[in-house]
Amino acid sequence: MNAQALDTAATESLLAFWRDAGVDACFEDAPVDRTHVAPPPAVKAVAKATASVVALPATGDAAAEARRLAAGAETLEALGEAIAAFTGCPLRDMGAKQAVFSRGNPRAPILIIGEGPGAEEDERGQPFVGKAGQLLDRMLAEAGLTDRVFITNTVFWRPPGNRTPSPAEQAVCAPFLERAFFLLKPKLVLLLGAAAAKSVLSTEDGIMKLRGHWKEWRLAEGNVSAPALPTFHPAFLLRTPMAKKAAWADMLALAAKLDAAAD
Ligand code: URA
Secondary structure (H helix, E strand, O other): OOHHHHHHHHHHHHHHHHHHOOOOOOOOOOOOOOOOOOOOOOHHHHHHHHHHHHOOOOHHHHHHHHHHHHHOOOOHHHHHHHHHHOOOOHHHHOOOOOOOOOEEOOOOOEEEEEOOOOHHHHHHOOOOOOHHHHHHHHHHHHOOOHHHEEEEEOOOOOOHHHOOOOHHHHHHHHHHHHHHHHHHOOOEEEEEHHHHHHHHHOOOOOHHHHOOOOEEEEOOOOOOEEEEEEEOOHHHHHHOHHHHHHHHHHHHHHHHHHHHHHO
């Protein structure tokens, strides 16, 4: 093997190692050696470093801009365009290919909220189109809800490595999610997984405690509210088939409540 072939093989092997370790996006030009452990800094320097870590990058300004853009959207379609034009979410610069807003019926009586787009969603520009989405679609079809849902997420850009979005990233995107809620005015909301449930309901309770219990999601402004049901995320169901029974019970409870609301 010549030297160039060896280099290529070594590079491919290193890339495969990173991919298997969950590193699937590059978002800085220069590599950062995070394995280097600096000697303990002096007390004064610690205070300074803490302040710079705690200060979130212009989240306040970004959220204000998100609120302004969201408020200007009079339809869900316009809201999707406003999200695509928004540059304030840090996830946008972390390797996401495009904004992913919604799919489903824009007059649906049920709003479904997931965590954030994954690799497949990032590629195709629609939420829940990967394996988890296929499971969700099968459950919706079995419950007779296929055309009765509008599906979105708490954040609209794929978090690198499919990590959970941070509360700060969710907060920046929240004005768009709230506007979607306001414009759709759904009868019911289904919250998929802990990240969506905690963010929408502003609670620290875990999904094991929350799932299956109806809560109220009420916007601070605009007099919009709806019963919201936290349930397990379909990606969790794929890893934990034993949890499917409880999630199916939640799906049936959702369908039954919608039927009752129509009476
Ligand atoms: N998981 C989510 O939470 N949302 C998606 O859109 C896809 C997977």
